[in-house]
Amino acid sequence: MKILVAGNGKMGASLTKKLTVEDCDLTVIDQNPGVLESIMEDCDVMGIHGNCASMDTLRDAGVEDADLLIAMTGMDEVNLLCCMTAHSMNPKLHTITRIKNPEYAGQIYTLRSAFGLSMAVNPDRQAASEISRLIKYPGFLKRDTFARGTVEIVELRVREDSKLIGIPLNRLNSVAHCNILVCAAVREGEVTIPSGDFVLKGGDRLFVTGDAENLGVLLKHLGVITRKARHILIAGGSRISYYLAQTLLKYGIDVRIIENNPKRCRELAEDLPDAVVVEGDAGDQKILDKEGIADCDAFVTLTGVDETNIVLSIFGTHRGVPQVITKLSREENVQMLDDLPVGSIISPKDLCTNSIVRYVRAMKNQVGAAVSVHMIADGQVEAIEFILDESTMHCKEPLKNLKLRKNILIACASRRGKPRILTGDSTFDKGDSVIVISAGDSVIGQFNDIFVE
Amino acid sequence: MNYKMMARLNGYILLIEAVFMMPALLISVYYRENGAIRAFLMTIAVVLAAAGILMLGSKGAKRGFYAREGLVCTGIAWIIMSLLGCLPFYISGEIPKYVDGFFEVVSGFTTTGASIVPNVEVLSKGILYWRSFTHWVGGMGVLVFLLAIVPATGRVNGFTLHILRAESPGPSVGKIVPKMRQTAMILYLMYIALTILDICFLLFGGMPLFEAVCHAFGTAGTGGFGVKADSFTSYSPYLQNVTTVFMLLFGVNFSCYYLLLIRDFLGVIMDEELRLYLGVVFGSAILIACNIRGMYTTLEETLRHAFFQVASIVTTTGYATADFDQWPSFSKTIILALMVVGACAGSTGGGLKCARVLLLIKGLHRNIRTVLHPREIKVIRVNKRVVDEKVLANTNAYLTAYVIIIVLSMLLISLDGFTTETNFSAILCTFNNIGPGLGQVGPTCNFADYSSFSKIVLSFDMLAGRLEIFPILTLFSKATWKKM
Numbered sequence: 001m002k003i004l005v006a007g008n009g010k011m012g013a014s015l016t017k018k019l020t021v022e023d024c025d026l027t028v029i030d031q032n033p034g035v036l037e038s039i040m041e042d043c044d045v046m047g048i049h050g051n052c053a054s055m056d057t058l059r060d061a062g063v064e065d066a067d068l069l070i071a072m073t074g075m076d077e078v079n080l081l082c083c084m085t086a087h088s089m090n091p092k093l094h095t096i097t098r099i100k101n102p103e104y105a106g107q108i109y110t111l112r113s114a115f116g117l118s119m120a121v122n123p124d125r126q127a128a129s130e131i132s133r134l135i136k137y138p139g140f141l142k143r144d145t146f147a148r149g150t151v152e153i154v155e156l157r158v159r160e161d162s163k164l165i166g167i168p169l170n171r172l173n174s175v176a177h178c179n180i181l182v183c184a185a186v187r188e189g190e191v192t193i194p195s196g197d198f199v200l201k202g203g204d205r206l207f208v209t210g211d212a213e214n215l216g217v218l219l220k221h222l223g224v225i226t227r228k229a230r231h232i233l234i235a236g237g238s239r240i241s242y243y244l245a246q247t248l249l250k251y252g253i254d255v256r257i258i259e260n261n262p263k264r265c266r267e268l269a270e271d272l273p274d275a276v277v278v279e280g281d282a283g284d285q286k287i288l289d290k291e292g293i294a295d296c297d298a299f300v301t302l303t304g305v306d307e308t309n310i311v312l313s314i315f316g317t318h319r320g321v322p323q324v325i326t327k328l329s330r331e332e333n334v335q336m337l338d339d340l341p342v343g344s345i346i347s348p349k350d351l352c353t354n355s356i357v358r359y360v361r362a363m364k365n366q367v368g369a370a371v372s373v374h375m376i377a378d379g380q381v382e383a384i385e386f387i388l389d390e391s392t393m394h395c396k397e398p399l400k401n402l403k404l405r406k407n408i409l410i411a412c413a414s415r416r417g418k419p420r421i422l423t424g425d426s427t428f429d430k431g432d433s434v435i436v437i438s439a440g441d442s443v444i445g446q447f448n449d450i451f452v453e
Numbered sequence: 454m455n456y457k458m459m460a461r462l463n464g465y466i467l468l469i470e471a472v473f474m475m476p477a478l479l480i481s482v483y484y485r486e487n488g489a490i491r492a493f494l495m496t497i498a499v500v501l502a503a504a505g506i507l508m509l510g511s512k513g514a515k516r517g518f519y520a521r522e523g524l525v526c527t528g529i530a531w532i533i534m535s536l537l538g539c540l541p542f543y544i545s546g547e548i549p550k551y552v553d554g555f556f557e558v559v560s561g562f563t564t565t566g567a568s569i570v571p572n573v574e575v576l577s578k579g580i581l582y583w584r585s586f587t588h589w590v591g592g593m594g595v596l597v598f599l600l601a602i603v604p605a606t607g608r609v610n611g612f613t614l615h616i617l618r619a620e621s622p623g624p625s626v627g628k629i630v631p632k633m634r635q636t637a638m639i640l641y642l643m644y645i646a647l648t649i650l651d652i653c654f655l656l657f658g659g660m661p662l663f664e665a666v667c668h669a670f671g672t673a674g675t676g677g678f679g680v681k682a683d684s685f686t687s688y689s690p691y692l693q694n695v696t697t698v699f700m701l702l703f704g705v706n707f708s709c710y711y712l713l714l715i716r717d718f719l720g721v722i723m724d725e726e727l728r729l730y731l732g733v734v735f736g737s738a739i740l741i742a743c744n745i746r747g748m749y750t751t752l753e754e755t756l757r758h759a760f761f762q763v764a765s766i767v768t769t770t771g772y773a774t775a776d777f778d779q780w781p782s783f784s785k786t787i788i789l790a791l792m793v794v795g796a797c798a799g800s801t802g803g804g805l806k807c808a809r810v811l812l813l814i815k816g817l818h819r820n821i822r823t824v825l826h827p828r829e830i831k832v833i834r835v836n837k838r839v840v841d842e843k844v845l846a847n848t849n850a851y852l853t854a855y856v857i858i859i860v861l862s863m864l865l866i867s868l869d870g871f872t873t874e875t876n877f878s879a880i881l882c883t884f885n886n887i888g889p890g891l892g893q894v895g896p897t898c899n900f901a902d903y904s905s906f907s908k909i910v911l912s913f914d915m916l917a918g919r920l921e922i923f924p925i926l927t928l929f930s931k932a933t934w935k936k937m
Binding site: 002025026027033040041044045046 | 519520614615627628630631632633634635841
């Protein structure tokens with residue numbers, strides 16, 4: 001598949017790196033030769049220098065026989081013009097654009113056909129909705145939903161005082177009185193797909209799948225507090241803060257935003273009549289104390305600087321906030337933060353690029369394609385959802401008889417909306433929606449890829 | 454520096470070299486040449502053992518592979534390949550001295566075609582084949598071949614661009630399609646197709662199969678090793694003309710052929726480098742034809758010799774149909790100038806490359822303008838595209854390194870007591886990967902009389918010329934081997 005990536009800033013470069021793994025022919029367009037040089041050194045891509053909205057540059061990049069164009073420049077207007085131009089040159093082209101400005105976000109859907117857009121991504125809004133989901137159901141560091149929301153993979157940390165410590169995984173269900181499956185574990189930065197004799201230790205991060213009810217039972221046994229959030233404190237008045245506040249206010253949750261820039265404060269106050277906007281430096285701990293950080297149910301750090309966010313989150317944890325959420329712009333920092341008490345980590349860049357990778361995979365495999373792909377365990381493990389059809393091999397055979405490739409686990413199958421955790425005797429059949437966990441290097445494009453030939 | 458990864462790549466290269474020696478072995482078996490069979494078997498064993506050691510030593514190699522590794526790895530790979538590639542010559546005893554064998558195989562891999570063998574017709578067929586085949590491999594580059602056959606490993610493998618840059622000639626090397634592996638494959642497929650076409654044309658002209666294959670290899674790599682002592686002199690005019698055309702074809706930038714394949718004819722016709730290249734060829738051939746018109750009987754013969762020699766020198770092949778050492782001084786000077794110009798970038802030829810000459814001329818023109826109008830801002834365009842100032846600076850640096858190496862190596866070999874003309878042309882024709890020079894290294898003579906030291910200097914020049922100086926020069930830089 002031929003893909004053009006227009007604009008190679010932070011988001012574009014991260015996307016390009018992810019797409020090279022997908023085995024696509026990638027051409028990157030950028031106006032900065034230095035940027036092109038560095039991406040060509042890192043990835044197997046072709047670089048075209050020029051303005052991505054001009055026909056000449058697009059022709060150089062081979063838009064006429066491309067399948068997909070992804071506009072990732074920093075400017076919404078350029079992105080839209082780029083998609084529009086490219087689409088007029090090649091009507092069969094799929095286009096994806098990034099939209100940042102909230103003022104455009106609402107009207108994009110209406111103008112979709114006029115701009116020739118197949119999909120518009122808004123990283124800030126994606127991040128905000130992810131955060132709001134975490135806040136609505138506290139207790140997990142991260143949650144990904146599959147099979148129309150009936151199955152979830154959640155991330156949680158085994159606390160030092162948890163009674164699960166020392167228990168091997170094959171006894172977990174009887175000890176915790178629930179029916180769940182641990183599909184990946186991170187211990188000291190190392191990711192494993194654990195087997196039944198994996199013994200839990202304090203500090204492990206687990207990725208657990210199961211239905212909502214069973215996960216709730218597990219949380220209770222882990223001693224994680226699941227009080228419903230009522231008061232939320234947000235540090236930084238970015239665009240994510242705006243989207244997040246908008247969503248949370250709809251659920252009747254109190255929102256308090258601390259922002260340094262008076263002008264931005266005024267804008268936020270105008271746009272969010274029900275929120276409390278405080279002008280002040282969120283980095284100042286006195287202000288946080290004054291605004292009641294000790295009493296809030298969740299503290300979200302959304303300033304533009306990663307370092308500030310990290311420090312603020314650590315401070316929040318020390319003040320005893322039950323749920324802390326940290327936004328990071330550079331995902332390469334994530335692995336270093338394993339031991340720091342920064343709570344859940346949200347990377348808008350990751351969320352956005354993952355949704356594009358999902359789109360690309362769906363385009364590539366029309367038959368038996370993945371319905372959704374989620375990166376878990378700091379992006380080292382993929383959880384992929386498939387809906388099985390006639391072409392699926394080994395239907396109705398017990399799992400223990402199947403030969404799966406290395407580092408592959410079938411986590412969960414959901415039939416007619418009812419999720420089941422699979423054991424050695426379980427089978428799957430066409431029509432099921434199955435979640436596959438893959439920690440290997442090979443790309444799983446369709447379900448049949450998981451079997452050893 | 455990622456030594457393990459470099460060891461692994463070099464292991465692969467040696468593996469390829471061993472595989473490439475198999476056909477030569479089979480030919481020796483076919484002609485029942487016992488000495489050569491033994492030599493090839495022993496060499497293949499040694500090469501495989503070396504490859505095995507390198508592969509084992511590279512276990513657990515990490516991924517980080519940057520420009521420095523790419524350059525150094527390319528330089529080392531070519532040296533190792535040559536050190537082992539000359540073993541068949543040495544073991545079979547057909548070239549008794551190791552240094553001579555090394556010179557011969559470096560001359561092969563770098564597509565120079567300068568020989569120390571006084572009479573090639575006494576060499577065994579297997580050895581002759583291997584000698585010509587080194588041209589074919591060296592022409593497009595063995596690392597590029599590696600890039601074409603290694604499977605894309607899924608996860609990031611961006612280091613490949615550094616290798617393509619280090620091994621392929623030209624001021625601004627790029628991919629022709631987004632995937633490196635496909636780029637390398639397209640290059641090699643076009644290369645193989647053209648070679649086969651050449652073999653067919655030669656066979657059609659009545660050349661025996663073995664000679665046709667060897668000569669096609671020599672033409673394709675723009676090398677110049679033949680199987681006859683008098684090069685192309687005794688072949689029919691048809692065969693000489695076919696070779697003229699194919700030498701010129703292999704001197705063209707291969708991306709032009711890709712443009713033809715995707716039917717972008719305008720892009721080929723308007724290509725400034727191609728125009729300069731063809732202009733140089735026709736201009737100098739006609740000038741030489743006028744200059745030597747008295748020496749040959751017919752106009753056809755005059756033109757044929759003029760064109761063959763010009764094509765042979767400008768593409769840095771080094772075949773000959775006439776002893777141009779006997780030509781008048783004007784023609785000889787043109788030949789010397791052509792040695793420096795060389796073929797197009799992205800071809801299998803050597804020399805400065807037409808693309809660089811074009812940039813240097815345009816840069817000079819701009820400098821003259823800025824002297825006259827100091828405030829004028831002028832950009833340099835090639836094919837209507839603005840050329841980055843960095844490329845221009847690199848080209849100028851390249852010319853500087855080029856001149857310095859010529860002067861230094863000439864100084865080193867002048868101790869051997871040959872005439873200045875001989876030494877100068879010897880350096881030019883090894884450094885530019887041509888082959889025969891003037892005087893005592895002219896088309897009818899060879900390099901056997903130089904001392905071993907001079908042969909090593911000349912081998913170094915050939916390697917530096919083929920890899921465009923920097924991969925070899927960086928091996929001698931202290932900064933390369935420092936930890937940070």
